[in-house]
Amino acid sequence: MHVIRRKGWEIPESQVTPEAVAMNRRSLLKGVGAAGLMLAGGRAAMANDPAPTDNLHPYARNAAYTVEREITPEAITSRYNNFYEFGTSKGIWGEAQALKTRPWTIKIDGLVEKPMEIGVDDLIAAMPREERVYRFRCVEAWGMTVPWSGFGMKAFLDLAKPLGSAKYVRMETFLDPRQAPGQRQIWYPWPYVEAVTIAEAANELAFLVTGIYGKSLPKQYGAPIRLALPWKYGFKSIKSIRKITFTEERPKSFWEQLQAAEYGFWANVNPEVAHPRWSQATEEVLGQNRRIPTLLFNGYGDYVADLYKGLEKERLWA
Ligand code: MTE
Numbered sequence: 082m083h084v085i086r087r088k089g090w091e092i093p094e095s096q097v098t099p100e101a102v103a104m105n106r107r108s109l110l111k112g113v114g115a116a117g118l119m120l121a122g123g124r125a126a127m128a129n130d131p132a133p134t135d136n137l138h139p140y141a142r143n144a145a146y147t148v149e150r151e152i153t154p155e156a157i158t159s160r161y162n163n164f165y166e167f168g169t170s171k172g173i174w175g176e177a178q179a180l181k182t183r184p185w186t187i188k189i190d191g192l193v194e195k196p197m198e199i200g201v202d203d204l205i206a207a208m209p210r211e212e213r214v215y216r217f218r219c220v221e222a223w224g225m226t227v228p229w230s231g232f233g234m235k236a237f238l239d240l241a242k243p244l245g246s247a248k249y250v251r252m253e254t255f256l257d258p259r260q261a262p263g264q265r266q267i268w269y270p271w272p273y274v275e276a277v278t279i280a281e282a283a284n285e286l287a288f289l290v291t292g293i294y295g296k297s298l299p300k301q302y303g304a305p306i307r308l309a310l311p312w313k314y315g316f317k318s319i320k321s322i323r324k325i326t327f328t329e330e331r332p333k334s335f336w337e338q339l340q341a342a343e344y345g346f347w348a349n350v351n352p353e354v355a356h357p358r359w360s361q362a363t364e365e366v367l368g369q370n371r372r373i374p375t376l377l378f379n380g381y382g383d384y385v386a387d388l389y390k391g392l393e394k395e396r397l398w399a
Contacts, residue, residue: 127159127174127175127178127299127300128178129182129297129298129299129300129304130181130182130183131183132182132183132201132202132297132305133202133206134201134202134205134206134291134297135296135297137205137206137210138230138292138295138296138297139212139230139292139295139296140210140211140212140230140231140292140295141210141211141212142211142212142213142214142228143211143212143213146213146214146215146286147214148214148215148216148226148380150216150226150366151226152214152226152227152228153225153226153227153366153367153368154368155293155294157225157367157368158225158227158293158302158367158368159174159299159301159302160172160174161367162174162177162301162302163219163315163316164177164263164301164303164320165263165269165273166180166254166255166261166263166264166271166273166321167179167180167261167262167263167301168262168263169263173301174299174301176262177300177301178300178301179260179261180255180260180261180300180304180321181260182300182304182305182321183201183202183305184200185200185201185305185306185323186198186199186200186201186323187199187201187204187306187322187323187324187325188323188324188325189241189324189325189326190324190325190326190327191247191251191326191327191328192243192244192246192247192327192328192329193241193242193243193244193247193327194242194243194244195242201291201305201306204237204240204306205232205291205306207240208232208236208237208240208289209232209233209236210230210231210232210291211230211231211232212228212229212230212292212295213228213229213231213288214226214227214228214229215227215229215286215288215309215311216311216379216380216381217309217311217315217318217379218311218314218315218350218364218375218379219314219315219316220314220315220316220344220348220356220361220399222356222359222360222361222363222364222365222375223364223365223366223367224364224365224366224367224373224375224379225366225367225368227293227294228293228294228295229288229290229292229293229309230290230291230292230293230295230296230298231288231289231290231291231292231306231309232288232289232291233285233287233288233289234250234282234283234284234287234288234289234308235282235283235284235285235287237289237325238250238279238282238283241325241327243279243327244327246329247279247327247328247329248278248279248328248329248330248331249276249277249278249279249327249328249329249330249331249332250276250277250278250279250282250325250326250327250328251274251275251276251325251326251327251328251332252274252275252276252308252319252322252324252325252326253272253273253274253319253322253323253324253325253326254272254273254274254303254319254320254321254322254323255272255321255323256271256272256323258271269335269339270335270338270339271335272323272335273319273320273335274319274332274333274334274335274338275308275316275317275318275319275334275335276328276331276332276334276346277310277317278388279327280388281310281385281388284384284385284388285384286310286311286312286381286384286385287308287309287310288308288309288310288311289306289307289308289309289322290302290303290306290307290308290309291305291306302320303319303320303321303322304321305321306321306322307319307320307321307322308320308322311379311381312349312350312378312379312381312382312384312385313347313348313349313350313379314344314348314349314350314399316334316336316344316348317334317348331346334346342357343356343357343358343399344399345396345399346396347389347395347396347397347398347399348398348399349378349385349389349397349398349399350375350376350377350378350379350398351377351378351397351398351399352374352375352376352377353377354398354399356399361375361399362374362375363375
């Protein structure tokens with residue numbers, strides 16, 4: 082994703098990644114290939130902070146959520162990330178190792194029966210854990226297929242017990258500019274925030290992720306806990322969640338605050354609705370030198386299309 086300077090903003094031109102540069106980086110990545118990436122990885126330490134729930138992996142795969150696409154190799158997905166807290170390049174996996182992921186608590190507040198703060202390992206231990214293979218489609222027109230480990234957001238809602246008046250779930254990433262240099266860039270509206278409706282959160286596909294490839298989530302993917310909403314563009318899948326708040330009013334997400342004309346609240350995948358600056362009809366398969374057609378709701382329409390009945394007047398697609 083890249084940011085266009087809005088009137089009145091203080092974004093130095095040098096901080097803005099032109100699409101052409103981003104595209105060149107991608108070609109470079111493709112050229113290097115998995116073997117080269119592994120070599121590069123070998124030089125940098127990539128170790129998670131040890132956690133008492135590490136040995137709960139691997140979680141059993143739920144056969145209901147497999148896809149016909151090949152799983153994207155870890156060597157590719159672990160070296161090509163969006164994590165603006167650590168910088169805007171796709172190669173920020175190394176910088177992201179500075180993130181301290183234990184101890185880690187999640188605050189649950191707003192319109193709930195009883196606000197609480199829960200340790201992430203207590204939460205993981207209490208939830209019905211499983212692995213699901215999901216497609217993932219970034220708004221930048223690339224896609225991957227990954228085996229996420231975690232638990233359904235519905236199980237989390239059952240624990241959090243939102244009140245009947247709650248209409249939205251607002252999620253917030255950590256805020257610590259000492260650890261995350263990107264957060265020193267004051268033109269971004271930190272912390273990263275995302276939100277979904279209660280109905281979307283209760284949909285069976287909404288998944289809170291604590292692992293990938295059969296082990297605890299490495300830091301660059303948004304450890305220790307992130308979201309996966311496979312029918313929406315990837316920016317909705319917020320990383321490193323610290324706070325979950327139930328609200329009556331629709332929250333404004335990070336990207337909406339930054340660039341509402343390009344990144345809206347709903348952000349459902351639709352190949353027929355172009356981003357203002359590029360087509361969404363096809364996607365680059367990460368790590369392979371080819372593009373494939375993008376599917377409506379990223380192929381998950383059977384699960385989610387009903388959520389949007391009666392909302393046709395809303396800007397449902399990005
Ligand atoms: N969450 C936070 N906190 N910060 C981010 O920069 N980037 C988003 C999303 N969640 C982002 C985030 C975007 S644009 C994408 S495409 C995905 O995370 C990338 O996830 P990945 O790095 O695991 O592929």
